[in-house]
Amino acid sequence: MSCSCGTSSNINLDLNNERAxxxxxxxxxxxxxxxxxxxxxxxxxxxxxxxxxxxxxxxNRKYDCSNESRPGVTSSKLSPENxxxxxxxxxxxxxxxxxxxxxxxxxxxxxxxxTFKTFKMLHDKAPDxxxxxxxxxLMLPYYVDRIVEYNVDHVTVxxxxxxETGEISSKIYPWIFWNxxxxxxxxxxxxxxxxxxxxxxxxxxxxVLVKANSVLIPGINDKDLPNVSKKLKELNVFLHNIMPLLSxxxxxxxxxxxxxxxxxxxxxxxxxxxCGMDMKLMKHCRQCRxxxxxxxxxxxxxxxxxxxxxxxxxxxxxxxxxxxxxxKKHAIIETWRSSxxxxxxxxxxxxxxxxxxxxxxxxxxxxxTTGGDGMxxxxxxxxxxxxxxxxxxxxxxxxxxxxxxxxxxxGAENCDASNPIDExxxxxxxxxxxxxxxxxxxxxxxxxAINIICDDSYAQMPIEKSVHEAVCKYFFxxxxxxxx
Amino acid sequence: xxxxxxxxxIACNACEPECPVGAILNETNxxxxxxEKYYVKSENCVECVGHADEPRCAQACPTEGAIVWxxxxxxxxxxxxxxxxxxxxxxIRKHKKKGLMLPEIKSQHFISAISTEDRVAxxxxxxxx
Numbered sequence: 327m328s329c330s331c332g333t334s335s336n337i338n339l340d341l342n343n344e345r346a347x348x349x350x351x352x353x354x355x356x357x358x359x360x361x362x363x364x365x366x367x368x369x370x371x372x373x374x375x376x377x378x379x380x381x382x383x384x385x386n387r388k389y390d391c392s393n394e395s396r397p398g399v400t401s402s403k404l405s406p407e408n409x410x411x412x413x414x415x416x417x418x419x420x421x422x423x424x425x426x427x428x429x430x431x432x433x434x435x436x437x438x439x440x441t442f443k444t445f446k447m448l449h450d451k452a453p454d455x456x457x458x459x460x461x462x463x464l465m466l467p468y469y470v471d472r473i474v475e476y477n478v479d480h481v482t483v484x485x486x487x488x489x490e491t492g493e494i495s496s497k498i499y500p501w502i503f504w505n506x507x508x509x510x511x512x513x514x515x516x517x518x519x520x521x522x523x524x525x526x527x528x529x530x531x532x533x534v535l536v537k538a539n540s541v542l543i544p545g546i547n548d549k550d551l552p553n554v555s556k557k558l559k560e561l562n563v564f565l566h567n568i569m570p571l572l573s574x575x576x577x578x579x580x581x582x583x584x585x586x587x588x589x590x591x592x593x594x595x596x597x598x599x600x601c602g603m604d605m606k607l608m609k610h611c612r613q614c615r616x617x618x619x620x621x622x623x624x625x626x627x628x629x630x631x632x633x634x635x636x637x638x639x640x641x642x643x644x645x646x647x648x649x650x651x652x653x654k655k656h657a658i659i660e661t662w663r664s665s666x667x668x669x670x671x672x673x674x675x676x677x678x679x680x681x682x683x684x685x686x687x688x689x690x691x692x693x694x695t696t697g698g699d700g701m702x703x704x705x706x707x708x709x710x711x712x713x714x715x716x717x718x719x720x721x722x723x724x725x726x727x728x729x730x731x732x733x734x735x736x737g738a739e740n741c742d743a744s745n746p747i748d749e750x751x752x753x754x755x756x757x758x759x760x761x762x763x764x765x766x767x768x769x770x771x772x773x774x775a776i777n778i779i780c781d782d783s784y785a786q787m788p789i790e791k792s793v794h795e796a797v798c799k800y801f802f803x804x805x806x807x808x809x810x
Numbered sequence: 811x812x813x814x815x816x817x818x819x820i821a822c823n824a825c826e827p828e829c830p831v832g833a834i835l836n837e838t839n840x841x842x843x844x845x846e847k848y849y850v851k852s853e854n855c856v857e858c859v860g861h862a863d864e865p866r867c868a869q870a871c872p873t874e875g876a877i878v879w880x881x882x883x884x885x886x887x888x889x890x891x892x893x894x895x896x897x898x899x900x901x902i903r904k905h906k907k908k909g910l911m912l913p914e915i916k917s918q919h920f921i922s923a924i925s926t927e928d929r930v931a932x933x934x935x936x937x938x939x
Contacts, residue, residue: 377870378824381872500939503872506866506869507869508938
């Protein structure tokens with residue numbers, strides 16, 4: 327085929343754009359794969375996969391610990407039938423539900439019977455839901471065909487290192503279960519890596535969207551994650567999610583018991599910077615439980631008891647699910663998203679460097695409290711997490727969310743002598759502005775004292791537009807500044 | 811039974827498909843005397859003699875301390891299993907003609923290299939490091 331240089335680069339651009347469009351359509355309402363979707367759509371994880379074929383030093387799979395929110399934790403395991411019933415019931419209660427994922431509590435592909443039976447039934451009874459699966463990759467090559475056959479179009483693979491010597495890996499994984507035996511050390515590490523890479527390639531070759539999760543463990547794999555990103559790019563993985571290690575002795579994990587510290591926000595941001603050159607990054611992961619329910623950032627699992635849905639039969643559940651009503655609701659959500667997009671005027675960019683964000687190359691960090699729907703619609707006192715944006719006069723960029731153990735106000739009945747403001751001050755210490763629906767004088771004074779401007783004048787307004795306006799107002803005016 | 815599943819079991823189902831003689835029952839099975847954990851049928855377990863170098867269930871089990879050694883299912887330990895059955899620790903099969911299938915009726919293979927001390931102490935069957 328003869329073509330000039332110009333034409334072939336146009337073809338490449340067209341192909342890239344087409345591929346990008348195809349991907350965008352697939353992820354448009356998936357709250358994990360699309361940052362834009364995460365404030366509007368909900369997901370549910372069903373804990374049908376209790377067995378696991380590897381051991382990670384950051385994991386301890388327990389039941390009945392409802393205070394802990396991290397992968398591997400669940401209140402109880404579900405049979406495939408009850409999982410489907412739960413999805414139908416909750417899909418009716420929470421109409422913004424768009425995705426059902428099998429993420430644990432063990433490994434989805436270490437329990438193939440339960441996993442694929444659940445997907446088959448869901449495909450049949452809830453055809454409007456996206457099916458999603460999470461795995462360590464050890465059994466991935468074996469099940470790629472089934473994954474494609476069941477129309478699972480989103481797969482997440484957890485891959486923490488690409489070090490072929492097994493040096494790094496053996497510090498993270500004490501053993502794998504392979505060919506009916508436990509295998510230890512570097513030998514185990516090499517098998518795992520080989521299977522992960524093989525499985526990922528098979529998936530991307532077949533057009534399945536792959537997200538890669540990496541747990542950042544400073545001192546162990548922090549220097550290797552940029553290599554992981556490069557490798558992922560080669561394999562056409564479309565999103566890389568770098569997650570902080572959650573580590574406390576009370577988790578009972580090996581790292582927790584050994585006193586390895588949780589990764590800090592700043593360490594995450596630094597690694598994201600190093601990896602963002604090669605891969606598109608996911609930055610809004612909430613590291614949720616294997617039985618999580620709802621908008622990510624709020625787990626409504628506790629609202630629903632098994633008896634709510636296990637006693638109902640399928641005709642009743644299908645009525646409850648009400649696929650027509652859900653379709654209407656999703657259409658309304660999409661209309662809202664378009665208006666929001668217009669209001670926000672494309673001010674947010676996904677991967678922008680400081681020069682693209684700010685004409686002075688200096689950017690500011692803005693923290694926002696929200697209850698969803700893309701608006702500043704949560705009181706400071708009720709917030710259990712903050713969304714953090716990096717902003718300049720030209721554009722803004724979503725950086726991460728930061729959770730706090732205790733919201734500032736827990737209600738009069740829970741009022742004790744403790745002051746949650748200290749944790750909040752530490753969490754927001756590098757931020758310049760806080761935008762919220764309402765904030766009292768006391769906490770505002772505390773935050774002002776550490777140079778955080780608090781502004782509640784953007785209450786009930788779109789987040790992105792407000793972040794941009796606020797940062798311009800306070801830091802990019804040539805005339806007199808207003809002090810908040 | 812020659813191996814035993816303890817309270818540490820999280821009912822994850824990793825072991826049951828690995829057993830070459832189908833000796834493992836899940837928590838919903840009526841022949842399992844326990845509600846919340848899996849159970850190895852003492853009268854069927856052969857410690858994987860003739861099937862593998864070591865018990866396959868323990869290789870698959872992700873929870874340290876969940877699968878441990880028990881006494882061999884042999885005549886020497888007949889009283890042990892008889893008493894355990896009365897106490898509800900085991901739920902040994904009652905054959906229509908032969909009666910309670912204690913070791914004196916039918917004994918099973920065991921791994922002689924495992925010492926009585928280790929069995930009495932209910933040591934872990936497999937290593938985790």
